[in-house]
Each structure stands twice: as structure tokens, then as C-alpha cells.
Amino acid sequence: GAVVSQHPSWVICxxxxxxxxxxxxxxxxxxxxxxxxxxPKQSLMLMATSNEGSKATYEQGxxxxxxxxxHASLTLSTLTVTSAHPEDSSFYICSARPxxxxxxxxxxxxGTRLSIL
Amino acid sequence: xxxxxxxxxxxSVPEGAIAxxxxxxxxxxxxxxxxxxxxxxxxxxxxxxxxxxxDKEDGRFTAQLNKASQYVSLLIRDSQPSDSATYLCAxxxxxxxxxxxxxxxxxxxxxx
Numbered sequence: 001g002a003v004v005s006q007h008p009s010w011v012i013c014x015x016x017x018x019x020x021x022x023x024x025x026x027x028x029x030x031x032x033x034x035x036x037x038x039x040p041k042q043s044l045m046l047m048a049t050s051n052e053g054s055k056a057t058y059e060q061g062x063x064x065x066x067x068x069x070x071h072a073s074l075t076l077s078t079l080t081v082t083s084a085h086p087e088d089s090s091f092y093i094c095s096a097r098p099x100x101x102x103x104x105x106x107x108x109x110x111g112t113r114l115s116i117l
Numbered sequence: 118x119x120x121x122x123x124x125x126x127x128x129s130v131p132e133g134a135i136a137x138x139x140x141x142x143x144x145x146x147x148x149x150x151x152x153x154x155x156x157x158x159x160x161x162x163x164x165x166x167x168x169x170x171x172d173k174e175d176g177r178f179t180a181q182l183n184k185a186s187q188y189v190s191l192l193i194r195d196s197q198p199s200d201s202a203t204y205l206c207a208x209x210x211x212x213x214x215x216x217x218x219x220x221x222x223x224x225x226x227x228x229x
Binding site for chain 2: 031032034043044046049051091093095103105106107108109110111
């Protein structure tokens with residue numbers, strides 16, 4: 001149980017393109033989902049907390065107009081990297097926490113490797 | 118600023134040995150603690166949860182929690198080369214709905 005599906009797993013695109021990444025909780029409902037970014041050999045960095053039916057909460061230093069987050073249902077959150085540039089190339093990982101499950105752990109998707117040329 | 122501290126390593130152990138990974142946290146009100154394993158280029162994978170003081174065993178893994186000392190550890194018995202990875206300690210802060218706070222991870226290398 002507690003499977004999180006993330007799609008696509010790999011994206012290569014030209015600078016200036018917008019890229020959408022989907023995160024789905026397959027067998028549980030998730031009121032809250034989280035988006036992380038990880039550069040090579042560095043630690044996970046929380047970008048934003050996505051709440052179903054409301055605006056996302058962004059961490060300090062993360063541009064909300066560049067990283068658009070939508071959490072339209074209890075099983076789906078999307079991250080759109082708008083007008084992506086090479087410095088946005090990174091490993092993006094979503095995570096979900098089961099609804100009504102108190103202190104249950106976050107479960108992670110397999111990640112999306114984004115390469116901007 | 119709530120923090121989770123881990124020794125970055127690398128921690129090198131021979132195959133078959135016990136690997137001991139340690140973590141301290143700053144939020145005394147934290148109640149939930151987790152260990153994740155992350156292989157290079159992959160996303161984190163949950164391996165242990167612990168919520169009360171003492172030891173919790175699952176196969177070759179034992180998590181230990183001491184809330185008074187604000188200390189969490191993970192022991193890996195009979196270490197295998199396939200255990201070579203980065204181990205992330207994670208703690209829920211004492212604030213509902215917030216994300217796990219992760220340590221920077223300890224890199225474990227098991228040599229055959």
C-alpha cells in the first residue's frame with residue numbers, strides 16, 4: 001500500500017519550455033503533498049507544500065510564479081516549471097502523506113529528472 | 118529553526134559487520150521518527166518508523182529512540198553491499214500538517 005506515482009520520470013526539453021510533472025497517490029487520499037528538489041550529491045530541499053483545494057505554501061527562496069503547483073483533488077498534485085532554464089535542471093520528487101493518518105510517514109514518488117538544454 | 122543532524126560520513130563497514138547510523142533532532146516536541154534509504158539517483162524509500170522510546174526491530178534493521186536525549190539511531194546487522202546508500206533521518210515537527218524535516222543523510226559504504 002501507500003504508492004505514489006510520479007510522471008514523467010525523465011524530461012529533456014529546450015530552454016523556455018514549460019514542463020508539467022504529475023504526482024498521484026494511487027491507493028490513499030492525500031490532503032497534503034510535498035514537492036522536493038535535489039541537485040546531484042546534495043540533500044533534499046523542500047520546495048513547497050501542496051494542500052488540496054487551496055494555494056500551495058512555498059519555502060523561502062522558491063519562486064511561486066516559476067513553480068506553479070495545483071492540487072485539484074485528494075489524489076493528484078501537479079508541479080509546472082514555467083519557462084524552464086538550464087539552472088532548473090534537477091531531480092524533482094513529490095511526496096504524499098495519507099489523509100487522517102496522523103503521524104504516518106510521507107511516501108515518495110520515483111522522481112522526475114529534468115534536463116533543460 | 119528545527120533541525121535534524123546526521124554525520125555525513127562516509128561510513129565504511131565490511132560485509133557482515135554492523136553499521137550504526139546516528140541522528141539528533143532539535144524539536145523536543147517531535148513524536149514521529151523515520152529512516153529512509155536513498156540510492157544514488159533514486160528517490161527516498163522508507164525503511165523504518167519509530168514513535169516510542171526503545172528499540173524497534175525489522176529484519177536486519179533496528180531503530181532506537183531516546184526522546185530525553187533527542188537521539189535516534191539505526192543499526193544494520195549483517196551489512197551487505199546492497200545496503201550501500203545514503204540513509205536519511207526524518208522527523209515530524211510538533212506542528213500538524215507540516216513536512217518531515219530531513220537530515221542531510223549519512224552515506225554508508227559496505228565493502229565485500
